[in-house]
Amino acid sequence: xxxxxxxxxxxxxxxxSRKASIEIRTLNSKGLDLSVKIPAIYKEVEPxxxxxxxxxxxxxxxxxxxxIESEKAGEQNLINKDLASTLYTELKAxxxxxxxxxSDYLSMILRMPDVINTEGDAPDEVELSKVVALAEEACQQVxxxxxxxxxxxxxxxxxxxxxxxSLLIEIEPFEAERLxxxxxxxxxxxxxxxxxxxxxxxxxQELIYYIEKLDIAEEKMRLSNHIKxxxxxxxxxxxxxxxxxxxQEMGREINTIGSKCNHAEMQKRVVQMKDSLExxxxxxxxxx
Numbered sequence: 001x002x003x004x005x006x007x008x009x010x011x012x013x014x015x016x017s018r019k020a021s022i023e024i025r026t027l028n029s030k031g032l033d034l035s036v037k038i039p040a041i042y043k044e045v046e047p048x049x050x051x052x053x054x055x056x057x058x059x060x061x062x063x064x065x066x067x068i069e070s071e072k073a074g075e076q077n078l079i080n081k082d083l084a085s086t087l088y089t090e091l092k093a094x095x096x097x098x099x100x101x102x103s104d105y106l107s108m109i110l111r112m113p114d115v116i117n118t119e120g121d122a123p124d125e126v127e128l129s130k131v132v133a134l135a136e137e138a139c140q141q142v143x144x145x146x147x148x149x150x151x152x153x154x155x156x157x158x159x160x161x162x163x164x165x166s167l168l169i170e171i172e173p174f175e176a177e178r179l180x181x182x183x184x185x186x187x188x189x190x191x192x193x194x195x196x197x198x199x200x201x202x203x204x205q206e207l208i209y210y211i212e213k214l215d216i217a218e219e220k221m222r223l224s225n226h227i228k229x230x231x232x233x234x235x236x237x238x239x240x241x242x243x244x245x246x247x248q249e250m251g252r253e254i255n256t257i258g259s260k261c262n263h264a265e266m267q268k269r270v271v272q273m274k275d276s277l278e279x280x281x282x283x284x285x286x287x288x
Contacts, residue, residue: 001147002151003149003287004149004288005288006027006286007142008142008145009022009137022067024053024139030059033061039066049132052139053135056143058288079116084115153283154235164254167273178214178262220257223253226250226253230250233246240284247281
């Protein structure tokens, strides 16, 4: 199933001393661009979480964060009094040795690391396992979100491909007209040329060569094949990169048709095909 690289997932759980909430946000990226913010008490399971994200979400710009809140703020010692007292003594002594005026030591100390404990007691193995399970739950939510977005991408791709296919068909009526007008222009240019000095066989050879240079049958056939391949690839899992390659090949054929058509109405439809293809390329950037 087609997936977008845009997604969001959230999961949470309450433990004996804290509440843990996990959020995952994803955007498009060529590879796996992973940013992880995990509290120190859960650092032990960070490698497992990173491996899980890479396996389930594959690629994209992914922001993963765990937020924790103490559930027993009134029952536990939130301030590390020993550390705070040591810092106060050291700061006051240093201040006096410099001969500076008294400062607001308390506000300074409270901003220092590890003075205030907002995380609670160290987690046990059960809690760590549950945190990994929460990460997996959030990843699955992101995947479901991506699949819903993927349905919109699929509809957009099919719409734009249909536009290109229709425009390719619209070109056909102008091809014979274009070749005939080219032939008439060449004949008109030679109308005043002395007939006794003109090699009619050579003229026909040059005319055939010129017409062959304007022939777009092969380009049309290749473009039609690319269109079919594109549609066949859409339902495949993680098809974004392959669709990008196919779109590049489609662009080459459309450009070649444009350089050969030499007809105003045909050029107009080539421009429209290019516009539809650019809209496809824009959406492919967000396709997993």
